[in-house]
Amino acid sequence: MNICMAGIDHNHATIDVRELFAFTQKNKLTFLAQLNKMDGIQGCIILSTCNRMELWASVKDDFKGSLYEILCQVKEIAPKQYRGYFCELRGKEAVNHLFHLACGLKSQIMGEDQIVTQVGEALSFARENQFSDSILEVLFRKAVTAGKKVKTEVIFPKGNESSINQAIHKLKSQRLVIRNKNCMVIGNGxxxxxxAQAFVEAGANVFVTIRQYRHGCVEIPKDCMGISYSDREEYLPICDYIVSATTSPHQTVTKCMLEKYQPGRSQILIDLAVPRDIDMQVVQIEGITLMNIDDFKTSEQDAAMKIAVDKAEKILKVQIEEFYQWLGGHKVMPRIQYIKEEAVNDLNLRIEKSLKSCSLEDAEKLNLIQTISKAADKVVNKMIFSLRDDLREEEFISCIDSWEQLYEES
Structure with missing residues (x-):
């Protein structure tokens, strides 16, 4: 069994390339269903955010395929064209990457905490649709646990900021006024x-588009005004800032929509979606500025950030070791089960011989053997796992080898 990952992110590719490999919920479901049926694939998960797309799989040891090439085949893209933008990892490199990712150490904004939620949601989606296996299940769960532990114990300078916070900082650095200005946020995910909350805190009047879902439950961010998604065009002329952050496969703002009126002033459009929501041709209209998520990069680490990262690394080291302890036990579980069964059977045979001369009824003998069997199973189980916890991995495997040999020879 091995763990594989093929991914693309903001460090290696611009948004123009990343959006070619992005997934909506619908096509993610279709692709994972296809991948999960392939020979050698035991389980699979897709992590698709605005900054990255990663395809994860647990595979058999003899799996020789390339997740990147499988992805290109489904996306109908020539592999040679974009191979340089992708990173393919296996085994320990893949595991280390996921733990660091879940802690925000590989994020565009160092230490941001949205990613741990996104990793958890990727696992939940795969689990609900029966694509994950036990290896990926535990790997992602432990990575999320590590991310939450780092979030609780480590304070990153500006670590809780999101891309939109960085956007607002950039706007303010350009001496653009946000307070009392009108902002429309398209997307209520x-x-x-x-x-929406970030612009409210900056003092803007915020309109948020909402859709009416079947369950009828729509949550509008605090201090925001909800408007129908279908009415968004009516609000374009009065808004100074327009933010779009949806998972829609269709454009939410087009050049044609903006050309219907003459704004007479500058407007800032911020596209936080991947694939992008806003028609890139809007920049051809005078007074329109279009920004996307790649425009908000953080600077190099300062001293405070390096201290925070070092502290996070120490936490990760322990968490990763715990995963490998589980994985080591998982791999030998069939062998442990075999040893337990043989040990209990051995004990039962010896007891049965002793019971032949006893005056107990057959039903009483059977009940006694069953009771002893259950007790023996617990004793052997405790012995084996106590040794696993106390011995080094190679010493424990040596014990397993000896026990197996003992019962195979008997």
Whole structure:
């Protein structure tokens, strides 16, 4: 069994390239269903955010395929064209990458805490649709646990900021006024809510588009005004800032929409989606500025950030070791089960011989053997796992080898 990952992120590719490999919920479901049926694939997960797309799989040891090439085949893209933008990892490199990722150490904004939620949601999606296996299940769960532990114990300078916070900092650095200005946020998902709240805190009057879902439950961010998604065009002329953060496969703002009126002033459009929501041709209209998520990069680490990263690394080291302890036990579980069964059977045979001369009824003998069997199973189980916890891995495997040999020879 091995763990593989093929991914692309903001460090290696611009948004123009990343959006070619992005997934909506619908096509993610279709692709994972295809991948999960392939020979050698035991389980699979897709992590698709605005800054990255990663394809994860647990595979058999003899799996020789390339997740990147499988991805290109489904996306109908020539592999040679974009191979340089991708990173393919296996085994320990893949595991280390996921733990660091879940802690925000590989994020565009160092230490941001949205990513741990996104990793958890990727696992939940795969689990609900029966694509994950036990290896990926535990790997992602432990990575999320590590991310939460780092979030609790480590304070990153500006670590809780999101891309929209960075956007607002950039706007203010350009001496653009936000307070009392009108802002429309298109999209009421997690990213949309964060964007709306950020502009509210900056003093803007915020309108948030909402859709009417079947369950009828729509949550509008605090101090924001909800408007129908279908009415968004009516609000374009009065808004100074327009933010779009949806997972829609369709454009939310087009050049044609903006050309219907003459704004007479500058407007800032911020596209936080991947694939992008806003028609890139809007920049051809005078007074329109379009920004995307790649425009908000953080500077190099300062001394405070390096201290925070070092502290996070120490936490990660322990968490990763715990995963490998579990994985080591998982791999030998069939062998442990075999040893337990043989040990209990051995004990039962010896007891049965002794019971032949006893005056107990057959039913009483059977009940006694069953009781002893259950007790023996617990004793052997405790012995084996106590040794696993106390011995080095190679010493424990040596014990397993000896026990197996003992019962194979008997």
């Amino acid at each position: 997690q990213m949309g809510k964060i964007a």
